[in-house]
Amino acid sequence: MxxxxxxxxxxxxxxxxxxxxxxxxxxxxxxxxxxxxxxxxxxxxxxxxxxxxxxxxxSKEDLLIGKYDLLEERMVESLKARPLDEPLWDSLRRIFDIGVNYFSNTERAEAIENTVRSSPALYARYLERFSRLQASLAETVCQRSNYAPDSPEPRAIVGAAFACLTAAQEAWYKSNKTKDLATLLDEAMASLRIQSG
Amino acid sequence: MxxxxxxxxxxxxxxxxxxxxxxxxxxxxxxxxxxxxxxxxxxxxxxxxxxxxxxxxxSKEDLLIGKYDLLEERMVESLKARPLDEPLWDSLRRIFDIGVNYFSNTERAEAIENTVRSSPALYARYLERFSRLQASLAETVCQRSNYAPDSPEPRAIVGAAFACLTAAQEAWYKSNKTKDLATLLDEAMASLRIQSG
DNA sequence: GTCAATATCGACACCAAGTGTCAAATATGG
DNA sequence: CCATATTTGACACTTGGTGTCGATATTGAC
Structure with missing residues (x-):
């Protein structure tokens, strides 16, 4: 005690x-x-x-970038909780709801995202953080499915999904948040058709 | 004179x-x-x-990262030279031949890639450079086709293609270059099916 | 070849991000 | 209250990067 x-x-x-x-x-x-x-x-x-x-x-950068540690934890946990027979693309779309809520609900999150994009050096660290996040998720995918451990596919699919998330987020900012982020993400993810489960 | x-x-x-x-x-x-x-x-x-x-x-980072300015120029030029009726996914696969040749031919390139991956701070700048490269290509795609200028699709597709390139490159390194990089890239890009031209 | 305009270079001083060290202060457990 | 472990601040130091300024080439015109 x-x-x-x-x-x-x-x-x-x-x-x-x-x-x-x-x-x-x-x-x-x-x-x-x-x-x-x-x-x-x-x-x-x-x-x-x-x-x-x-x-x-x-570091000074860690002040802001460190925030995404929690996001990684939650996304990995969320992915592990998805049913194994669900198509991977759909699972990824579902775990992105965490990011969508984070970005669109909190007004503090938006200020941070703006700050991150205001400095190339800081944005670089941001990208590196998300690169590691993607590696985590791809690793989780490998453990849950029967991809060969040296196959490029899990990394490719996870990376492609994040490209959609990033693209949707950018389009959302460009629209001054008049459009719906979740809808933009659906749109972006629908424009890529995934073959494998 | x-x-x-x-x-x-x-x-x-x-x-x-x-x-x-x-x-x-x-x-x-x-x-x-x-x-x-x-x-x-x-x-x-x-x-x-x-x-x-x-x-x-x-900067010290610019010593290595600056090398990719030429890659961007060449990729953008190469994309502009593709026929307009070619599916975008195929065009991207073709312009990646520039990167494939760069990575797999030069032994100097490999040393640089290794150095870049040896330092998280440097790798972060590397990712930021490629982020700008993707933005350039997405912009070129917008100019050549009739995507809405605020649509997330070009960014999403270009980003997804680069995710395949990165994944293929990583698998290539993991195989100690026993596999063929171009084949790995074909494999990765085939696992995503593109809907739009 | 000479000379004035111009670009380049080195030296110096300076700022900001980090890091190691050590002694003082403060909290913790008995 | 006391011995111990942790936290803190002060100081010095390294490294990346920038502004300034006088010395030193380079260039173009005569």
Whole structure:
């Protein structure tokens, strides 16, 4: 009991500081831009030293990109929960509902997505994060089905699905969110016909 | 005549220094690793100052990532040269021959690809470069066909094709290049069936 | 060949992102 | 309350990248 409480204490304060830090940082990013905001400014605004900032986040980029760790967990879990006889393309469409909800519900998520797209260097890390996410999902696909472990197909199909998600998201932004993201995604994913289950 | 010669002089010496720099740098990358090699070391090995290095390349990453500018030009040109009535998926497969030849012919290209994959930060820039390349091609597709300019389809299809290329390349590396890259790409692209022309 | 305009280079100073270290402060468990 | 482990801040340092400025070639015209 004691152990749980003290462990929880440490963990909790750490989580609180982390969210406070992202909060403060995101405000600065929106006000002054991502590149123009220094880690010193973020640390000062949150009332701690720069060195301590780097004990909470490995890098300035990690402040925002780290958010997608949760998305990966949830998507992988969601994929594992899909019935094995469901066509893979349909399974992927279903687990993208997580992303669709994340993007279209939260107004905070939109601010982050805007910030990420405002800096090529940050966007690059974003793409790398999603590349790893795709690798995770492809790996899960391999474990669940009987693809050869060295077959390019799982990676290709998962990557193609993400291309649809990205394309739909971009079209959604371009329409100033007048269109429905889920519909755009359906449209994009329907334009590719998957052969294998 | 004079103008052409003098202009050519400047341009040529610049090109020579650039290739010399990439040569020297790549050797250092292979020997000591990308991250462990500093710009000072590269500049010293090439016999010029660090400041001058940054007059030839905007960044250390640009040394390698800049190589793909030529790939983009050639792919866009190649796409424009495809017949308009050819199915888009087939056109994309054809222009990927440029990439296939680049990857599988040159032994220098392989060393660069290995270096790029050795550093997450560098690989992130690589992905961002290819993201822009895909945007270029999708834009070209829009101009050549009658897709609505805000439709997600061109981006989705181009992105899906690149997912196949990436997956094939990865499978190729995993097989230690015993399999044929072009065949792997055919295999990957055949597992997605495209509906629209 | 000489000379003025121009581009290039090196040296120096500077900024921002990270990282290692160590001593002080603070929380934890008994 | 006390011994111990953790967190923190201060400091110094490395690396990538940029602005500036005087010295040094290069170029084009005469």
């Amino acid at each position: 004691n152990e749980v409480k003290t462990e929880g204490m440490r963990e909790r304060t750490r989580r609180i500081v982390r969210t406070e830090l992202t909060q403060v940082a995101q405000d600065l990013f929106v006000k002054n831009g991502y590149e123009a905001t220094t880690v010193d400014q973020i640390a000062a605004a949150a009332g701690l030293s720069r060195r301590t900032f780097f004990r909470y986040f490995a | 004079n103008e052409v010669k003098t202009e050519g002089m400047r341009e040529r010496t610049r090109r020579i220094v650039r290739t010399e720099l990439t040569q020297v740098a790549q050797d250092l990358f292979v020997k000591n690793g990308y991250e462990a090699t500093t710009v000072d070391q590269i500049a010293a090995a090439a016999g010029l100052s660090r400041r001058t290095f940054f007059r030839y390349f905007a």
